[in-house]
Amino acid sequence: MTSPEPAPDRPAPERPVAERPAPERPHAAINQAIERVYREAYGAVLATLIRYLGGDFDVAEESLADAFARALETWPRDGIPSNPAAWLTTAARNRALDRVRRDRRQAEKLALLERLMPYTEVAKMQLGTEGGLQDDRLSLIFTCCHPALQLDARVALTLRTLGGLTTPEIARAFLVPEATLAQRLVRAKRKIRQAGIPYRVPLGAELPERLDSVLAVLYLVFNEGYLASAGESPIRRELCSEAIRLAALVADLLPERPETHGLLALLLLQDSRRDARVGADGSIALLEDQDRSLWDGAEIARGLAALDRGFAAAGRLSHASVGRYLLQASIAAEHARTRDGRSTDWRAIATLYEALARIDPSPIVELNRAVAIAQADGPAAGLGLLDELAASGVLAGYHLLPAARADLLRRLGRASEAAAEYERALAMSDNDAERRFLRRRLAETRS
Amino acid sequence: MRYMLLIYADEAQQPDPDSGDAPEISPPWMEYTRWLMGQGIHIGGERLAGSASATTVRIRDSNRLITDGPYTETKEVLGGYYILECDNLDVALEAAARCPGAAEGSIEVRPIVGMPAPAPAG
Numbered sequence: 001m002t003s004p005e006p007a008p009d010r011p012a013p014e015r016p017v018a019e020r021p022a023p024e025r026p027h028a029a030i031n032q033a034i035e036r037v038y039r040e041a042y043g044a045v046l047a048t049l050i051r052y053l054g055g056d057f058d059v060a061e062e063s064l065a066d067a068f069a070r071a072l073e074t075w076p077r078d079g080i081p082s083n084p085a086a087w088l089t090t091a092a093r094n095r096a097l098d099r100v101r102r103d104r105r106q107a108e109k110l111a112l113l114e115r116l117m118p119y120t121e122v123a124k125m126q127l128g129t130e131g132g133l134q135d136d137r138l139s140l141i142f143t144c145c146h147p148a149l150q151l152d153a154r155v156a157l158t159l160r161t162l163g164g165l166t167t168p169e170i171a172r173a174f175l176v177p178e179a180t181l182a183q184r185l186v187r188a189k190r191k192i193r194q195a196g197i198p199y200r201v202p203l204g205a206e207l208p209e210r211l212d213s214v215l216a217v218l219y220l221v222f223n224e225g226y227l228a229s230a231g232e233s234p235i236r237r238e239l240c241s242e243a244i245r246l247a248a249l250v251a252d253l254l255p256e257r258p259e260t261h262g263l264l265a266l267l268l269l270q271d272s273r274r275d276a277r278v279g280a281d282g283s284i285a286l287l288e289d290q291d292r293s294l295w296d297g298a299e300i301a302r303g304l305a306a307l308d309r310g311f312a313a314a315g316r317l318s319h320a321s322v323g324r325y326l327l328q329a330s331i332a333a334e335h336a337r338t339r340d341g342r343s344t345d346w347r348a349i350a351t352l353y354e355a356l357a358r359i360d361p362s363p364i365v366e367l368n369r370a371v372a373i374a375q376a377d378g379p380a381a382g383l384g385l386l387d388e389l390a391a392s393g394v395l396a397g398y399h400l401l402p403a404a405r406a407d408l409l410r411r412l413g414r415a416s417e418a419a420a421e422y423e424r425a426l427a428m429s430d431n432d433a434e435r436r437f438l439r440r441r442l443a444e445t446r447s
Numbered sequence: 448m449r450y451m452l453l454i455y456a457d458e459a460q461q462p463d464p465d466s467g468d469a470p471e472i473s474p475p476w477m478e479y480t481r482w483l484m485g486q487g488i489h490i491g492g493e494r495l496a497g498s499a500s501a502t503t504v505r506i507r508d509s510n511r512l513i514t515d516g517p518y519t520e521t522k523e524v525l526g527g528y529y530i531l532e533c534d535n536l537d538v539a540l541e542a543a544a545r546c547p548g549a550a551e552g553s554i555e556v557r558p559i560v561g562m563p564a565p566a567p568a569g
Contacts (some may be wrong), residue, residue: 149535195558196448198535381494 030076038068042164043083047136048089049096049163055199057161057189059096067092137162138253139199141246145214146197153188154217155224163242173239174224209255215263215325216248218243222267226274227431240271251306258317261310262325268303269332272296283436288341300336307333324360327352346375349358363394371404379408399428403438410445419445449490449559450539455523456552458498463499475547483531492529501523523552530559 041214049060067088076087144157159165164175171181191197202210225239244267251260276294279285304365310326330354338344353369367391372383386405395401406421422442429435448503472494483489501517515522526548533539536556 146536148540195556196450196533196536196539198537202537206541 030080031072033080034071034075037080037084038071038088039164041088041166043140043162044085044137045088045092046161046164047140049092050140051136051199052093053096055193057192059099060092061161063092063096063099064088064286066095066277114414117363133158137249139203141250142201142213143192143197143199145210145217146192147210147213148195148197149188149191151217151220153184154190155220156181156184157188158217158222158246159239159242162246165238165242166421168240173236211254211257211259215247215259218247218250219263219267219325220248222270226270240267243267244271256311256313256317258310258314259323259325261306261313262323262327262329265303265306265310265329266325266332267304268299269329269336272299272303278433281440282433283440284431284433287335289342290341292339292341295336303329303336304333322355324356327356327359331356344375346372363389363392364398367395367401367404374408379411383408383412397428399425399434401425402428403434406441406445410441415445420444448533448535448539449558449561450494450533450536451557452529452531452539452543452546453525453555453557454527454529454546454548454552455555456526456548457522458524458526459522460551461526473547479545479547480529482545483529486542488531488533488538488542490530490532492527494527495525498524526552 045067046060046064049064050057053060070091071084071088075081084094088240140163141158145154149157152174155169159170159173160167167182167185168178171178174181185197201207222243225236225243244264246258247264247267251264254260272295273287273290275296276290276292277285279289285291307326307329310329311322314322314326334345334349334352350369350372353372357365357369366385370382370385370389372382373387375387383405386401388410389395390401390405402421403425404416406425407419409415409421419442422438422445426435426442427437429438480489480492483492500513500516503514503516503518505512505514529542529546531539531542534540538559539556543549543556546554548554
């Protein structure tokens with residue numbers, strides 16, 4: 001990082017290919033460092049470029065890829081610039097201008113050039129000020145998560161543009177064919193252009209509704225990585241860390257919105273338990289059975305700090321109540337603060353589920369509340385609530401309902417009824433780790 | 448950008464526009480149109496006669512097929528439209544959300560693709 005760096009607004013002039021000296025073989029280490037820097041800067045740089053280009057995602061992506069190719073050539077020689085984001089933005093903007101000038105005869109491109117030119121001055125002012133770049137990222141995430149786009153398109157576009165994940169990576173993570181994913185991205189970008197989806201942070205009354213959509217997309221990305229049945233492939237982990245990174249960004253940029261901190265806290269606290277979630281035999285480990293020494297203490301500390309910031313923000317907003325993410329994070333925090341499963345405050349958790357049911361009623365929340373009540377007041381109290389849920393039929397086909405009933409029946413000593421419920425749960429679950437757990441419990445119940 | 452708000456509604460829930468007892472245009476719609484004009488985004492808009500008055504034309508194998516009724520047999524039918532000039536989709540969506548028709552039926556918001564006027568014949 002100490003070597004001389006090109007001025008951020010002026011990457012080294014390009015030489016014709018023939019004159020270019022043979023590139024020295026760069027070390028793998030510096031290439032890795034460059035890729036890491038690129039990855040970190042990607043979303044911010046792309047967001048700024050899209051603004052320069054009046055919303056043209058495609059030219060922005062192509063120009064940034066060009067700039068990265070130049071970085072791979074020059075950075076090993078000159079060192080990584082101290083502000084890589086500014087360097088990449090300038091290089092990419094110049095490439096975008098080149099592209100447009102080459103196609104000058106096309107009227108459409110000429111119009112683009114005219115839009116571009118006034119921005120070059122603006123760019124000089126904003127480059128290097130972290131704020132300018134970050135605001136662009138916030139506009140970009142609201143565009144990518146616009147409710148006028150289909151949910152799966154929002155997810156793909158967010159990961160592609162802000163996360164900088166490649167199309168094949170996203171396709172692998174969501175287990176869809178690459179062509180399908182590519183098509184999804186093309187359609188989403190076309191809809192943004194044709195329907196006139198704006199590139200800006202929504203204002204006033206619009207903000208809460210639109211922020212909900214952003215947070216929902218990030219939560220979905222996280223869960224896709226966290227709840228995956230397809231085992232611990234690295235790309236799945238990548239989804240979780242990407243969701244956390246973006247949630248931290250949104251919380252940073254909209255610190256006055258309580259739910260931004262709530263989501264960040266929830267993701268961090270859930271992720272902190274990742275290594276303890278599956279036991280040595282490959283079966284899912286219930287919270288109370290998890291080896292808590294495997295929980296990530298640093299992540300828990302970050303999560304609890306985010307939770308505090310969220311409640312502080314909620315306290316400052318007179319009209320805002322505590323939302324579903326802060327409540328879910330509070331539940332996760334109850335577990336995180338308890339170093340021994342037996343001393344869990346299930347009464348407090350049941351109360352939090354009650355509050356959650358009031359603002360975001362759903363049968364899944366009811367199921368969780370019943371389980372918490374069973375822990376606090378004994379299995380019979382919980383079973384009554386579960387029986388009501390089962391009778392209502394709203395969770396038909398959801399394996400965790402018979403699994404929860406089975407557990408309470410087992411604890412009440414009603415072994416044969418418990419076994420029947422374990423069998424029903426097994427028939428409904430397609431997650432290997434869960435099935436292993438259920439089979440083990442079934443065997444114990446029968447013995 | 449120009450957008451069209453296509454107003455769909457279940458006709459069974461609406462006063463029959465062809466009968467004498469339906470007012471020409473009800474106060475909420477009048478007020479809404481005034482609001483659009485006040486925003487400076489109103490270009491035009493009309494209410495359509497009931498779908499019972501619709502006739503659909505198709506050309507199949509060079510034959511003209513005329514059928515009674517609207518093109519699709521769904522409960523919600525096109526009942527009217529507005530054409531707006533808005534900076535972006537968010538402005539158009541905000542306008543659509545305020546439309547009285549949004550509370551009962553649904554409003555489809557579609558960008559209008561400008562078509563160059565054809566050169567005069569001859």
